[in-house]
Amino acid sequence: MELGNSLSLLLETYLPPEFPDTVIQLFAKDVLFLLSSPYKNKQQLSKLIENFQSKIPVTLRHRNTLPKLLSSLEPLFSMSNEQEMLNYVNELQMEYSDNPNDQFILNRLNISPYDGNLNMGRPGSQYSESFENLDRYSERSMLSSQAYNNIGKSPNRLPLRSLLEPYMKNMIDEQEIMKSIPFVLLGTTSELFDIEYDKIIIPSNIPNSESGILHLIFEAGLLYKELGNLCDKYRRMPISPMKKAFIIAVGSELNTYNGLINQLASNDKISTNNGVYVSIYDSINKLRVFYSIMLKFEGLTGDQLLSLLEQLRHHGDLTIENIADKLFSTLLTLYYDYLSQWLTLGSIDNTNNELFIEVEQENTDGEVIFKLNTDKIPSFLTYMQARQIFVIGKSYIFVQKYCKELEYSNEFSNRYKQIYDGLRKNGISIEFIEAVNTQFKEIVSYIDTIICTKFHYHDVLKTLRNILLMGRGDLINTLITKLSSALTSSSDLLSDYSLTRILQESVQQSSLRSLINRGDNNYIINKLDARLLDLGHGAIGWDVFTLDFIVDRPLSFVLNVNRTNGRKEYLRIFNFLWKLKKNQFYFEKESKRTKEILRTFRKFPEFSPVMGDITKHISKCSILLTQLQIFHTKLDNYYLQYVINERYLDLENELSVIFDKGKTDNIKVKINKHGEKRVNGVLKPDINILNEGRKHLGNQNLRDIEQLDNTHNQFLGRILAHKLLSTNSGNNLGERSNKPYPATVIVILNSIAEFLVKYNELNEISYKIYMQLSLEHHPEISVHLQSLVHTIKLLSKQYSHCKEQISTLCDDLRADGDEELMRLSRHLR
Structure with a gap:
């Protein structure tokens, strides 16, 4: 490295200042490369100098310097030691410093306009001139200053002007x-x-x-x-x-x-x-x-382009902001038309998928389901503003197409079209947002009123709870009593007509008869239907029977009741509770029959030893039945009261905030024994209720159709999310059973059902014994007694099996850590 620096410095000092620095540096590197080669020779140096000479401009003189340079560098090629080469190069540099070439000195006459009293800034030393060129010993600009110390020795006969003329004469003006x-x-x-x-x-x-x-x-x-x-x-x-x-x-x-x-x-x-x-x-x-x-x-889509321009409007650079603002105003006019079309007509035709409202699904019956795409909401609208716009258009479709309120919908559309046309020149302004807010409140309030008065929203909701969620047990009990004989037969033998007839009779004999012949022309009760599930060949009536409540449009948009291609929450809950009601029916039936059999056995005093033994065993079996019935009743009450009823009360409270606030504060109510609110007194009819409904918007906590649907879905979701109903196998696994709690409960209910079957056999055998004793001759009494003993053994074994499963469930509930489930565990034991 030191040899290279010394060689570069020697060449810069030795060659005339007209030589380009880049050429000199390249030449120095080539010489150094030759010196480091083991096959170096003088012929290579001669070729290198010839090549170097070809790169010198034609106008440059002093070409006699190159042969001199060749003779000076030739001794280096006979040296093998780098230190020896370095010493030789340094000697050449010192020799040149003592005898500089006078031809390189500038002529004083050529620089006469300038100050002639120039002093050498510093001697040609081995120090770099700045931190930017530490690898160099001196700047080329210093060579003239160093040579200027000898200014008078020999004038330079080449002026600077002559050097520039060859370059400038071909330059374009x-x-x-x-x-x-x-x-x-x-x-x-x-x-x-x-x-x-x-x-x-x-x-x-x-x-x-x-x-x-x-x-x-x-x-x-x-x-x-x-x-x-x-x-x-x-x-x-x-x-x-x-x-x-x-x-x-x-x-x-x-x-x-x-x-x-x-x-x-x-x-x-x-x-x-x-x-x-x-x-x-x-x-x-x-x-x-x-x-x-x-x-x-x-x-980019059009809406994304609009959002980009909105961001550039606040860039900080005035030029960019002005351009973006102009473009934004141009595009916003079209986007405003998209919004206006949706707000006044509920249509997204010709929006080219550039609006944040999209078609999610289009059913074969012409129903179009829209969705709010939050990713496409532009930056100049908040989520709540975009959601209000979405709900307004969807509510307009709801009122016009499904509620058939054509007069109101036309007036509503025309009125707000005039408002938005008047605000069009201002774009998305404060006035536009205020108009959207007013429109949202009006149509939501109108829908709240219309679904309650015209479509009986609250009454339908209560009917769903009373029937499908078994809030009114008397209907289910009456229905089971009338259907019990038919439900034990094969499902193939059941007909829809007979089921519907029995259902109508059961309604007439239950507390739900108040829904018949009302002012709604049986609008609610006619939605109730009995049907059979398709479980395949061989199923019995108990397994396939279910109740359904048909909710038509428009209520089907806010009440998810076994929707087509949707979730079947009500069906799941009803079928689970149906198993409980089935067992409860047989508990009561077999218990009543046992009491009758025991009462009849006491009519045979002549067989008192035998009768005493039989009645003793039957009474003990009756105690087992009672024990399981107590457990079953506790479990049934827990599901109805603490799982379903509590969540229904929460739903009522949420809906009362929506519908009752500001409307029923002055109405006196009373609560009956079923927990239902009833008006205390007579209300005068108000024929203007639909028109007045939208005047009292005030500060009500309005819920739109989306929120009403979500509120109802959350109610069902909270029921099915309970640990004793949740089917999510990943959660709520029992510590002892390692199974979900609902699975354990189903196993227990099935075991109890098997116990009831065997208990029914016990009653049948007991009745046969009674019939044999009633005859003058009873040759088969011994066979029946043996069957009785065998059935009692099977019954006791099944009871033990049920108790073991109940104990497992109680242990699981106690180990869960949930306070409520721990109390239930103690209650069920």
């Missing part, structure tokens, strides 16, 4: 350049400047000072040309109206730019490149903004 600039700025080839694809070729005979400013100026031409190509490309493509509006705006800006360039071409006052640059500086910035957006254009 600025005025010639000015003639071609307008063509280039419009993206076309000129006499001086060729355009190849996305490049402008600047000739090499243009001075660097002019070339630098031309780079800045010609950026506008490249941007103009590229933007024009992109606009032509997208005009031929099928794009949305919003994107078309943007392309039109870009084209308009390009036309403005074109006019500016034409004015510059005819303006004689602008005669320099700098003047051109100043004149088009703002246009360059505008074209940059347009181009940066166009680079993203193809991957």
Whole structure:
């Protein structure tokens, strides 16, 4: 490294100052490379110098220096030690410092206008001149200063002017350049400047000072040309109206730019490149903004483009903000029309999927389900504002298409269309948001009123609870009593007609008969239906029978009751409770029958020893039945009261906030024994209730149809999320059984059902014994007694099995850690 530095310094000192630094540095590296080669020879040095000589400009003199340099460097090729080479190079440098070449000294006459009293800034030392060139010992600029100490020894006969003339005589004049600039700025080839694809070729005979400013100026031409190509490309493509509006705006800006360039071409006052640059500086910035957006254009939808412009409106750079604001206003007009169309007609036709409201599903019956796409909400709207807009259009469809309130919907649409047309010029303004808020409150309040008065929302909800959730047990008990004989037979023998007839009779004999012949023309009770599940061949009636409540439109939008292709929460809950009611029915039936059998056995005093033994065993079995019945009743009450009823009361409280606030504060109510609210007194009819409903908006906590549906779904979800009903196998696994709690409960219910079957056999055998004892001769009494003993053993075994399963459930509940389940565990034991 030290040899290389010394060699570079020697060459810079030895060669004339006219030699380019880059050539000298390259030559020094080549010499050093030859010296480091094991096959170095003098012929290689001669070829290197000849090559070096070919790179020297023709106008340079002192070529006799090169043979001298060759003779000075030749001894190095006979040396093998680097230190020896270094010493030799240093000696040459010192020798040259003592006897400098007088031909390199500047002539005093050529620098006469300048101060002749120049002193050497510092001697030619081995120190670098700045931190930027630590690898060099001296700047080339210092050589003239060092040589100036010998200024008078020999004049330099080569003036600086003569060195510049060969370069400058072929340079293009600025005025010639000015003639071609307008063509280039419009993206076309000129006499001086060729355009190849996305490049402008600047000739090499243009001075660097002019070339630098031309780079800045010609950026506008490249941007103009590229933007024009992109606009032509997208005009031929099928794009949305919003994107078309943007392309039109870009084209308009390009036309403005074109006019500016034409004015510059005819303006004689602008005669320099700098003047051109100043004149088009703002246009360059505008074209940059347009181009940066166009680079993203193809991957953006109209709404995304609008959001991007909204962000650029707050960029901080005034030029960018002004451009973005102008473009934003242009595109916002179209987006405003999208919003207005949805708000007044509930339609998203011709929105080109650029609105945050999309079609989620379109059913075969023509029903269209819309959804709110939160990812497409523009940045100038909040989520709540976007949601209000979504709900307004959906509510309008609900009122017009499903509630058939055509008069109101037409008046509502026309009134708000006039409002939004008047606000169109202001775009998404504060007035627009206030109008949306007012419209939202009005239509939501109207829907709340119409579904309660015209479609009996509350009564339907209570009926669902009383029937499908078995809030009124007397209907289910009456129904089971009438259907018990039919339900034990094969499902193939059951007919829909007979089931419907028995259901109607059961309703008439239960507390739900109040729903018959009301002012609603049996609107609610006619929705109740009995049907059979399709479980395949061989199923009995108990397994396939279920009740269904048909909820038609429009209530089906806010009450999810076994929707087609939807979740079947009510069906799941009913079928589970049906198992409980089935067992409860047989508990009562077999218990009653046992009492009758025991009572009849006491009529045979002559068989008192035998009767005493039989009645003793039957009584013990009756105790087992009672024990399981007590457990079963506790479990049944827990599901009805603590799982279902508590959550239904929560639902009522939520709905009372929606519907009752501000409307029933002055109405006196009373609660009956079933926990239902009833008006205390007589209410006078109000024929204007529909019109007055939307006047008292106030500060009510309004719930729209989306929220009503969600509230009801959450009610069902909270029921099924209870640990004793949740079917999520990943949660609520019993510590002892390692099974979900509902699975354990189902196993227990099935075991109890088997116990009841065996208990029924016990009663049948007991009855046969009674019949044998009633006869004068009873030859089969011994066979029946043996069957009785065998059945009692099986019954006791099944009871033990049930108790073991109950114990497992109680242990699981106690180990769960939930306070409520721990109390239930103690209660069930």
